Amino acid sequence: MSTKDSSLEQIVSLAKRRGFIYPGSDVYGGLSGTWDYGPLGVALKRNIQQLWWKMFVEDRDDMYGVDAAILMNQKVWQASGHVDTFTDPLVECQNCHGRFRADKLDDPNKCPTCGSEGAFGEARQFNMMFQTKVGPVDDESSVSYLRPETAQGIFTNYKNVVDTFYPSLPFGIAQQGKAFRNEISPRDFIFRSREFEQMEIEYFVDPASWEEAFEAWRQLVWQWTQALGLSDENVHELEVPAEERAHYSQRTIDFEYDFPIGREELLGLAYRTDFDLMNIQRASGKSMEYTVKGTNTKFVPHVIEPSFGLERTIMAVLSAAYSEDEVGGDKRIVLRLPEHLAPIRYAVSPLVRNKLELVAKAREVYDRLKNKYGAVMWDDNGNIGKRYRRQDEIGTPYCVVVDFDSLDDNSVTIRDRDTTEQRRVSIEEL
Numbered sequence: 078m079s080t081k082d083s084s085l086e087q088i089v090s091l092a093k094r095r096g097f098i099y100p101g102s103d104v105y106g107g108l109s110g111t112w113d114y115g116p117l118g119v120a121l122k123r124n125i126q127q128l129w130w131k132m133f134v135e136d137r138d139d140m141y142g143v144d145a146a147i148l149m150n151q152k153v154w155q156a157s158g159h160v161d162t163f164t165d166p167l168v169e170c171q172n173c174h175g176r177f178r179a180d181k182l183d184d185p186n187k188c189p190t191c192g193s194e195g196a197f198g199e200a201r202q203f204n205m206m207f208q209t210k211v212g213p214v215d216d217e218s219s220v221s222y223l224r225p226e227t228a229q230g231i232f233t234n235y236k237n238v239v240d241t242f243y244p245s246l247p248f249g250i251a252q253q254g255k256a257f258r259n260e261i262s263p264r265d266f267i268f269r270s271r272e273f274e275q276m277e278i279e280y281f282v283d284p285a286s287w288e289e290a291f292e293a294w295r296q297l298v299w300q301w302t303q304a305l306g307l308s309d310e311n312v313h314e315l316e317v318p319a320e321e322r323a324h325y326s327q328r329t330i331d332f333e334y335d336f337p338i339g340r341e342e343l344l345g346l347a348y349r350t351d352f353d354l355m356n357i358q359r360a361s362g363k364s365m366e367y368t369v370k371g372t373n374t375k376f377v378p379h380v381i382e383p384s385f386g387l388e389r390t391i392m393a394v395l396s397a398a399y400s401e402d403e404v405g406g407d408k409r410i411v412l413r414l415p416e417h418l419a420p421i422r423y424a425v426s427p428l429v430r431n432k433l434e435l436v437a438k439a440r441e442v443y444d445r446l447k448n449k450y451g452a453v454m455w456d457d458n459g460n461i462g463k464r465y466r467r468q469d470e471i472g473t474p475y476c477v478v479v480d481f482d483s484l485d486d487n488s489v490t491i492r493d494r495d496t497t498e499q500r501r502v503s504i505e506e507l
C-alpha cells in the first residue's frame with residue numbers, strides 16, 4: 078500500500094491509540110496547533126534527529142553544531158525583517174467572524190465555516206511571531222519573541238564560531254530546536270502547528286561558488302529522504318518562481334512530499350545570499366567579514382540554507398510506513414518503519430507468562446538485547462497473536478519469543494514484521 082492510500086485519520090488515530098502523538102493539553106480540551114509526544118513518538122522523533130545530526134554534523138568535518146537560546150534580543154528580529162514582514166494575509170468573515178489565511182482558502186470569496194459568499198473584507202497582514210516580555214519591567218525594551226525559526230540563532234553565532242574555530246570556507250553551522258509561529262489556521266495534524274521543531278543548516282560559501290554548493294545540498298537532501306525510507310517517487314522538487322520566493326532568496330527549491338493531505342512542502346533549500354549577515358553587520362555595527370586564510374581577502378560569505386521541519390518529516394515517515402494487509406485471513410495494520418527509525422527494535426516475550434522458568438529465560442534474553450540496543454520492549458500481555466499485532470502497529474521489526482524448547486536448545490523464535498516469517502535462532506546468535 079502506498080502513501081496515497083493511507084488517510085490522515087488512520088495515522089492520527091494510530092498515533093494516539095499507540096502512544097506516539099497526543100493532542101496538546103488534551104485533558105483541558107486541547108490547545109489548537111499544539112501536540113504532545115508520547116513514549117513511542119519521542120523515540121521516533123529522537124531517532125530522526127539523531128540520524129540527521131549524524132549525517133549532517135558528525136560524519137562531516139566542515140560542520141559545527143550550536144544550540145542557541147529561544148529568547149533573543151528583539152534587535153535580531155528587527156534586523157532580520159521578521160518584525161515588519163513575517164506576516165500572513167488574514168481575512169475575517171463579516172457574517173460568522175471566522176478568521177482565515179487568505180492565501181490558503183479553497184474559494185477566496187466563500188467562507189469555509191458558514192458558506193457566506195463575498196463576506197470577506199480586505200486582507201490585513203498578521204504577524205506570526207509570539208510576543209512576550211522578558212523581565213519584570215513592562216516596557217518597549219523588554220519585548221521579545223519566541224523564535225519563529227532556528228536560523229537566526231545560527232547567524233547570530235556565525236562570528237563566535239569563526240573566532241573560536243577558524244573554519245575554512247565553505248563550512249556550515251547546524252541547529253535543531255523549537256520554533257513558534259502563531260499560524261492563523263493550524264491544521265492537518267502536526268503538519269501546520271504553532272509550536273514545532275526545525276533542523277536547519279546555514280552553509281557559508283564564497284559567493285563565486287554558491288551554485289556548486291547549492292547543487293551539493295540538493296543531492297544531500299535526496300540522500301536524506303532516502304535514509305528516511307521515503308520513496309523517490311513521492312518526493313518532488315518545486316523550483317520556486319522569483320515572484321513567490323522570499324525577498325532575500327535568489328533561488329529556492331521546495332521539496333514536496335505526497336502526504337495523505339496531498340502534495341505539500343516537506344522542507345526547503347534556499348540561497349539566501351549575504352542578506353542575513355549584512356543585516357547583522359548593519360544593525361550591530363560589527364564586521365561579519367571572513368578573512369580567507371593566509372591572504373588579505375575579506376568578504377561577507379553567502380549562504381545556502383537547507384531547512385528541515387521535524388514534524389513534517391515525522392508525518393511523512395508515518396504515512397510512508399503505514400499499511401494494511403491480511404495475515405491468516407485477518408486484517409492487520411503494520412507500520413513498515415525503517416529499522417533504524419523504529420521506536421522499538423525488539424519485543425521479547427515468554428510464550429506464556431505463568432511458567433517461572435520460561436519467564437526467567439525470556440528475561441535473560443531481554444536483558445541481553447536491552448544492553449545491546451536499548452530500544453527493547455518486554456511484552457507479555459495477551460496471547461502471542463495479539464502481541465504480534467500490537468508490535469506490528471508500532472513498527473517493531475522483530476519479535477523474539479522464548480518457548481519450552483528454548484529451555485533445552487537455548488534457541489528462540491524470531492518473527493519478522495514485514496514478512497511475518499518465523500525463524501529459529503540460538504540465543505548466542507541474536
Ligand code: ATP
Pocket residue numbers: 258260267268269270271273275342343344345384385386387388389
Ligand atoms: P508554509 O509555506 O507551509 O507555511 P514556510 O515556507 O513558511 O511553510 P519555512 O519558513 O520555509 O516554511 O520553514 C522551513 C520548514 O519548517 C518548512 O519546510 C516546514 O517543514 C517547517 N514548518 C514551517 N512552518 C511550520 C508549521 N507551522 N508547522 C510545522 N512545520 C513547519
